[in-house]
Amino acid sequence: MIETQGLRKSFQSRNRRRSASDANTVDAVRGIDLDVGVGEIFGFLGPNGAGKTTTLRMLATLIRPDGGEARIAGADLRSDPAGVRRRIGYVAQGGGTADAVSGREELVLQARMYGTGKTRAQQRAEDVVKSFDLADFADRNCGTYSGGQRRRVDIALGVIHEPRVLFLDEPTVGLDPPSRSQVWDEIRRLRTEGMTVFVTTHYLDEADALCDRVAIIDHGEVVAEGTPEALKREIAGDVVLVGLESGGGAATGANAAEALRDEPYLHRLEPQGEDGLRLYVENGAAAIPQLLRTLEGAGVVPATVQLQRPSLDDVFLARTGRSLKQT
Numbered sequence: 001m002i003e004t005q006g007l008r009k010s011f012q013s014r015n016r017r018r019s020a021s022d023a024n025t026v027d028a029v030r031g032i033d034l035d036v037g038v039g040e041i042f043g044f045l046g047p048n049g050a051g052k053t054t055t056l057r058m059l060a061t062l063i064r065p066d067g068g069e070a071r072i073a074g075a076d077l078r079s080d081p082a083g084v085r086r087r088i089g090y091v092a093q094g095g096g097t098a099d100a101v102s103g104r105e106e107l108v109l110q111a112r113m114y115g116t117g118k119t120r121a122q123q124r125a126e127d128v129v130k131s132f133d134l135a136d137f138a139d140r141n142c143g144t145y146s147g148g149q150r151r152r153v154d155i156a157l158g159v160i161h162e163p164r165v166l167f168l169d170e171p172t173v174g175l176d177p178p179s180r181s182q183v184w185d186e187i188r189r190l191r192t193e194g195m196t197v198f199v200t201t202h203y204l205d206e207a208d209a210l211c212d213r214v215a216i217i218d219h220g221e222v223v224a225e226g227t228p229e230a231l232k233r234e235i236a237g238d239v240v241l242v243g244l245e246s247g248g249g250a251a252t253g254a255n256a257a258e259a260l261r262d263e264p265y266l267h268r269l270e271p272q273g274e275d276g277l278r279l280y281v282e283n284g285a286a287a288i289p290q291l292l293r294t295l296e297g298a299g300v301v302p303a304t305v306q307l308q309r310p311s312l313d314d315v316f317l318a319r320t321g322r323s324l325k326q327t
């Protein structure tokens with residue numbers, strides 16, 4: 001449904017304090033290959049500035065790629081951008097509702113912008129108000145909505161013309177947990193209706209729970225792609241988080257790391273701030289008693305020890321050497 005080969009985009013950013021010729025090139029997207037199937041929820045994950053929005057804006061025909069190819073729902077991005085626009089919905093990070101207009105008015109207006117006649121546009125707005133459960137507030141001005149209500153109207157606007165593919169840029173950013181889960185329920189419902197949803201997010205736990213497949217992007221390149229399960233399986237074994245007494249500072253962390261470094265069960269060790277260590281081990285249950293003995297021998301008493309299954313953040317860390325949570 002979405003296929004890209006070598007998609008790329010650079011920006012010239014000019015330093016205002018210097019001369020006009022003193023421009024820097026930012027390679028925002030450096031050759032991205034994607035293949036998203038019909039009816040998938042595809043998650044596009046990555047830290048700030050990784051190139052997610054730029055990719056999305058290229059696919060939504062809002063900016064022209066510098067190179068590469070893409071086909072969306074059978075339409076070619078370069079030769080048939082109008083065909084792409086007809087087949088897709090796009091919901092930008094900030095949404096597009098105006099304060100002084102009701103959600104229903106926005107929906108009718110949006111349907112009319114796609115060339116739908118007045119009566120049909122009103123009917124379509126009513127259908128969407130029902131399916132997205134917006135009736136309680138659809139006739140009030142958008143300026144009075146909660147963040148979650150506004151987001152649901154934004155997504156409803158994105159699907160008013162019944163697109164085959166929906167692009168959502170960080171749809172749950174800034175929402176409280178109940179509103180987030182409501183937005184994700186809407187996205188799941190769209191999938192059951194056969195829509196393909198391409199969604200960018202920072203929230204790894206959400207992506208893990210809800211996306212059929214994810215691509216992790218860093219510095220404009222895809223560094224990992226697959227189902228969340230398959231990606232996590234690549235990280236063999238368990239993760240043990242060791243919290244050290246706060247106040248012990250870097251010295252304690254360094255002592256603990258030094259003591260554990262050569263333990264035979266340890267695959268990898270990452271410091272977590274000054275007061276913690278993240279250990280990748282073969283078998284967590286077997287490793288914990290051994291590592292406690294080793295730490296005791298080095299005079300380090302852990303404040304907490306937790307056993308975890310690998311997360312998508314561990315996948316990111318393994319591919320890039322950085323934690324997505326710390327970027």
Ligand SMILES: Nc1ncnc2c1ncn2[C@@H]1O[C@H](COP(=O)(O)OP(=O)(O)OP(=O)(O)O)[C@@H](O)[C@H]1O
Pocket residue numbers: 011012013026027028046047048049050051052053054055
């Ligand atoms: N119009 C522009 N001019 C110059 N640089 C740009 C422009 N748009 C984006 N960039 C740069 O391109 C890179 C990728 O930006 P992009 O917005 O795609 O990242 P992102 O992954 O969506 O980040 P975020 O999660 O913060 O939204 C960043 O370094 C950004 O500063």
